[in-house]
Amino acid sequence: GDSVTQMEGPVTLSEEAFLTINCTYTATGYPSLFWYVQYPGEGLQLLLKATKADDKGSNKGFEATYRKETTSFHLEKGSVQVSDSAVYFCALSRGGATNKLIFGTGTLLAVQP
Amino acid sequence: DADVTQTPRNRITKTGKRIMLECSQTKGHDRMYWYRQDPGLGLRLIYYSFDVKDINKGEISDGYSVSRQAQAKFSLSLESAIPNQTALYFCATSDLHFSGYNEQFFGPGTRLTVL
Numbered sequence: 520g521d522s523v524t525q526m527e528g529p530v531t532l533s534e535e536a537f538l539t540i541n542c543t544y545t546a547t548g549y550p551s552l553f554w555y556v557q558y559p560g561e562g563l564q565l566l567l568k569a570t571k572a573d574d575k576g577s578n579k580g581f582e583a584t585y586r587k588e589t590t591s592f593h594l595e596k597g598s599v600q601v602s603d604s605a606v607y608f609c610a611l612s613r614g615g616a617t618n619k620l621i622f623g624t625g626t627l628l629a630v631q632p
Numbered sequence: 633d634a635d636v637t638q639t640p641r642n643r644i645t646k647t648g649k650r651i652m653l654e655c656s657q658t659k660g661h662d663r664m665y666w667y668r669q670d671p672g673l674g675l676r677l678i679y680y681s682f683d684v685k686d687i688n689k690g691e692i693s694d695g696y697s698v699s700r701q702a703q704a705k706f707s708l709s710l711e712s713a714i715p716n717q718t719a720l721y722f723c724a725t726s727d728l729h730f731s732g733y734n735e736q737f738f739g740p741g742t743r744l745t746v747l
């Protein structure tokens with residue numbers, strides 16, 4: 520079945536460092552791919568998405584490109600801030616009637632001043 | 633006001649007790665979902681509902697039941713709580729369009745501890 524694998528954390532960076540969080544998926548066809556973010560004490564929020572191969576999702580300085588050839592959707596940001604400290608989840612969905620999300624295990628990012 | 637609310641936000645209970653977690657939404661969405669989050673396991677789907685007459689099991693429904701009292705309300709029950717049900721529980725909602733993906737909107741979560 521479909522699955523998502525993302526790098527284990529925690530990832531600890533200094534402010535203004537470059538961020539990469541790796542995500543790969545296993546699925547047939549062309550699922551939609553997502554990054555969700557969970558700030559401390561809050562629910563998940565959609566950060567960005569891509570619905571077809573080579574699409575680039577972007578939001579708040581974060582980017583991820585849907586790579587069908589490597590089945591990857593890595594999250595990047597050029598210069599992280601303390602306020603980016605959160606848990607980041609990669610996920611996929613086939614949409615349709617059930618609209619179910621399949622999540623990776625989450626990666627904790629801690630940004631130090 | 634938050635679009636998706638969950639009550640209680642925190643709950644400590646004892647093994648064998650019945651407990652209900654409630655979710656309400658003001659987004660007017662038809663679909664509602666219950667997930668549990670465990671460290672190192674991400675979020676896993678417990679139950680989901682398309683409308684008040686439609687309830688579906690997710691990947692980990694054993695030990696749980698749900699009730700969709702109205703379009704806006706979706707409750708999760710643990711009939712006899714056990715310690716391995718200690719987790720963070722999230723409710724989510726989404727619109728109902730059969731083509732493509734519809735964004736899910738999450739509540740703030742309920743932290744449940746079963747002693």
